[in-house]
Structure formats: structure tokens, C-alpha cells
Amino acid sequence: MARREPLRPAVAAGVLGLTxxxxxxxxxxxxxxxxxxxxxxxxxxxxxxxxxxxxAGPDGQLSDPSLRRFVGGLLLYRRGLAxxxxxxxxxxGGGPVEARIRATLAVDLGIPAGALVVEGRGLTTRHEAVxxxxxxxxxxxxxxxxxxxxxxxxxxxxxxxRAGLEVVPAPxxxxxxxxxxxxxxxAMAQVLVQEALARWYYRVAGYL
Amino acid sequence: MDDxxxxxxxxxxxxxxxxxxxxxFAGLQAAGLAAASARLLECAxxxxxxxxxxxxxxxxxxxxxxxxTGAFIGLYVNTxxxxxxxxxxxxxxxxxxxxxxxxxxA
Numbered sequence: 001m002a003r004r005e006p007l008r009p010a011v012a013a014g015v016l017g018l019t020x021x022x023x024x025x026x027x028x029x030x031x032x033x034x035x036x037x038x039x040x041x042x043x044x045x046x047x048x049x050x051x052x053x054x055x056a057g058p059d060g061q062l063s064d065p066s067l068r069r070f071v072g073g074l075l076l077y078r079r080g081l082a083x084x085x086x087x088x089x090x091x092x093g094g095g096p097v098e099a100r101i102r103a104t105l106a107v108d109l110g111i112p113a114g115a116l117v118v119e120g121r122g123l124t125t126r127h128e129a130v131x132x133x134x135x136x137x138x139x140x141x142x143x144x145x146x147x148x149x150x151x152x153x154x155x156x157x158x159x160x161x162r163a164g165l166e167v168v169p170a171p172x173x174x175x176x177x178x179x180x181x182x183x184x185x186x187a188m189a190q191v192l193v194q195e196a197l198a199r200w201y202y203r204v205a206g207y208l
Numbered sequence: 209m210d211d212x213x214x215x216x217x218x219x220x221x222x223x224x225x226x227x228x229x230x231x232x233f234a235g236l237q238a239a240g241l242a243a244a245s246a247r248l249l250e251c252a253x254x255x256x257x258x259x260x261x262x263x264x265x266x267x268x269x270x271x272x273x274x275x276x277t278g279a280f281i282g283l284y285v286n287t288x289x290x291x292x293x294x295x296x297x298x299x300x301x302x303x304x305x306x307x308x309x310x311x312x313x314a
Contacts, residue, residue: 006250013253026212123280181211194287
């Protein structure tokens, strides 16, 4: 086998990549970044609670982030912070509509059907903001308690404000910033990178 | 005990055991370890490069497909956790191909 020296740029990138991997997975760096980039805040009374979509499987099961947002929204309703809950989340490729699955669950859990608004058309956060603003114009009022994952909140908040709504952030924890397991830290890092890419794309596209 | 320290400790322990076993039973020289580490770093760097390339290509492909078909495809498909694994496989193949001198035939 012919011996060739390792590619220097690849070795340099490898040092960078492995150092980043070790720092993100095996140190508290990811948690510190999450606390800085995805701050938590206290909710306050509003005209409606808007629960953003986060996906459901073809078998009708809500994804873990979807369930966390849903529970977060219902808890705010139970605390009497708003009279209505707008449940969002589409169906993909003819699959079950996330917003409808959530509504069925909410009724099963004792939330009055009259307090629920089902909006299952929003495919992106930007689209959800436009649809929520339309619904709020119909319902009356413009102050909403916005429920989504903490890393997603800054982008979602900007979009909802651009759609003309007054936003009270009510972020939910989807991946704990205090996680000590390396795989949980990597999952958090993945969410942060994903959100950073989404923010970059939205800025380039002129949505933010 | 902290999970990170535990896991890193286990890996350090088995690495030390493997080092002594390789020297004693396989006759490997300690001097070769530095070259092997450089190969590992090269592979990791190539994997990172392929991952960024895959990510950029996937991002562009989703935007093009949305335009062409009108169907909605989420950009999040590109951040699937298996993509780094596939990028690593690409890197390994490239590295071995290069080590073979890019030769064809058997």
C-alpha cells in the first residue's frame, strides 16, 4: 500500500471537530450555551395561548417536543392565564394532523372544547405566525402566550411580533440544559445548531 | 459519579489495555501511535468536511424541490442524527481510497 502523509487541512479540521465534540458532549459547555441562547421566562395573562407544532408520527403519536409544548400550553390554561388555546401543527403527506390529535387529547383531559381553536395548516414557524394572527383577529385581542421550545422561542417571537401580535414568551424545556449524560448534551447541541441554521436562513430570506 | 468522567475513564482504561496488548502480542511499535493518531484526526476532519458538504447539499436540494414540486419538505430533514454517521463512512472510504493511491483494479 502506498504511504501518503495525512492531509494537513483535514488534520486541522479533525482537531477542531474532535475538540468541539469533546467539549459539547463531555463538559457543561452545551448547557451554558443553552441557558444563554434559550432563556426561560415567567408567563403572564394574555388573550390566548398559542401552542406551536412540533410534529406527530404517522401512527398519530405526538413527538416528544410536541407533547411537552402541548402540556405546557394546557398548564397555562389551567392556571387561568388565558381563556383560549390555539393548537397548531399540520399533518404531513396525508398523515394525521397534529393540531387535531392535540385537541382530542385536550378534551379527553377535561379542557372544554369551546376553549380550543384547532389550526393545522401551518407548515413553518413563519406560516404559523401568519395563521395565528388571522385567528386572533377573528377571536379578538392580540396578546398571546407563545408556547414553544426554549431554543426556538427567540425566532418564533420575532415572527409573531412581525405578524402584529404582542407576545408573552412561555418557553418549555424540550431538552434539559442541566443534562449530564453526554448523549443528552449532544441532543441539546443538535437543537442549538439546528436553530442557529434556521435563524441564519430566516435572516437571509428576509423573514426576520 | 459524573457520567462524562465515568465514560471517559472507561475509554481511557481500555485504551491503555489495548496499547499494552498491541505491543506485547501484536508487536506494534509505540512510535507508530503518533502516525495512527494523525490518521484519526485526518478521518475526523474529512468526516466534518463531508458532513458540512452533505448539509449544504441537502439544504439546497430541499429549497429546489420545494420550488419545483410545490410540495413542502422540512429543512429539518437535513439535521437527522444519522447524517454524521453517513459522513463518517464517506470519510473512511475516501481516506482508504487515498491510502491505496487511488489505484483501480484488484
